[in-house]
Amino acid sequence: MDNPGSTATAVNRVTVHPNADTFTIYLTGTAAAATRVAWFVIS
Numbered sequence: 001m002d003n004p005g006s007t008a009t010a011v012n013r014v015t016v017h018p019n020a021d022t023f024t025i026y027l028t029g030t031a032a033a034a035t036r037v038a039w040f041v042i043s
Contacts, residue, residue, distance in 0.1 A: 008028070008029060010028050011025060011026070011027060012026045025037060
């Protein structure tokens with residue numbers, strides 16, 4: 001897997017779309033490469 005970018009790139013916020021069963025992740029910067037993510041919820 002490629003490096004998503006510099007260490008300054010981080011998750012800014014996440015928006016959940018419950019009707020579509022999806023979510024969108026917004027970063028603080030542009031990812032330098034396609035990046036896989038996982039969603040882990042503790043509740």
